[in-house]
Amino acid sequence: MLNDCITKERLPFEDQRRDLAQVAREMFTRKMTNVAGGNISVKLTPKENFSYDGYDYKAGKDYLIMTPTFMSEAWYANLSVSQILVIDLDTGEKIAGEGRVTREINMHEEAYKANSQIRVVYHSHAKNSMFWATIGQDMPNLTEVTSVNVPLGKIKCLPYREACTKELADLVHDELLKLGEKAKQNIFLLNSHGVLITDTDLHAATEVLETVEWNAEIAYKQAIFKKLGLIDGYKSCGKTTTGFLDD
Structure with a gap:
């Protein structure tokens, strides 16, 4: 074997x-x-x-x-x-x-080119995050971990580009460049394709993925409660919020 x-x-x-x-x-x-x-x-x-x-x-x-x-x-x-x-x-x-x-190595290569401090590029098809990725919407950032302990800011969904293409790799590169210093620890939703994490440490990247997965499920359930009129907005850290934190 x-x-x-x-x-x-x-x-x-x-x-x-x-x-x-x-x-x-x-x-x-x-x-x-x-x-x-x-x-x-x-x-x-x-x-x-x-x-x-x-x-x-x-x-x-x-x-x-x-x-x-x-x-x-x-x-x-x-x-x-x-x-x-x-x-x-x-x-x-x-x-x-x-x-x-x-074939997705081109996306990794372009991420590393965007910021020399990036040491890890992690792409996955995380289930709960895929919900937000497939509807092409930014994910509300609600949990204390994602907004305070590991402050990720806006959990942005990038426009759709076909997997493994130069167009997707170039889009990732350009969006990371816009983040500047913040690119060294970030997570993007890839429209209909999953998530892309950049980080300086492998184990820190796994922490980002798992905490964002928890956030994704919580945000989904709060979105339902909002639609049903059971809450008047997203709830986070004792406050009512839009769920979309400033960059």
Whole structure:
């Protein structure tokens, strides 16, 4: 089985690849994505030169470690260390790992170009967030976690662009540029396609995803209560609010 194909020698970025594999599996089991897809990348910059399997890794150069295509469909996100790909960020070339690079790598690449502080790009088909994404609306920001503890500001839904296209990648790049410093920790809804998180840390990105998922369900239920006339507006932190916080 491919899950047993880990070489006895230490793999390049082995610890970080193991961590990414574990995060991908945990978030899949917590239903933060589905078998239709999802992908995660982490930008790594080695401090020293090293070589592995005939390839010379350069100090100060940016590489990605990334989940392979069909992470969810074929593997239910149960990935080995060696299935986490290593990619040259400058060229998009796979230089290590078992499996193929996802077609959505262009969206990841454009996100990293938008802000050098971004170290993680995380795309998923999170169920509750997909509700807001499929109706093409910004998500009301209501919970204390998303508005105070991890202040995400406006949870914006981007205009529809077809998945895996240059048009979607360019849109993500341009919208992140508009955010400036705030791009380093952000979540966008991708119209009819899920969510895209940018962050400086992999585990912080998973926190953003899970807290926004809770917020998505709460906002959905409050929207129903508003429509039924049971509340006079969205409720958050002891106040009535529009639910759409200023950037």
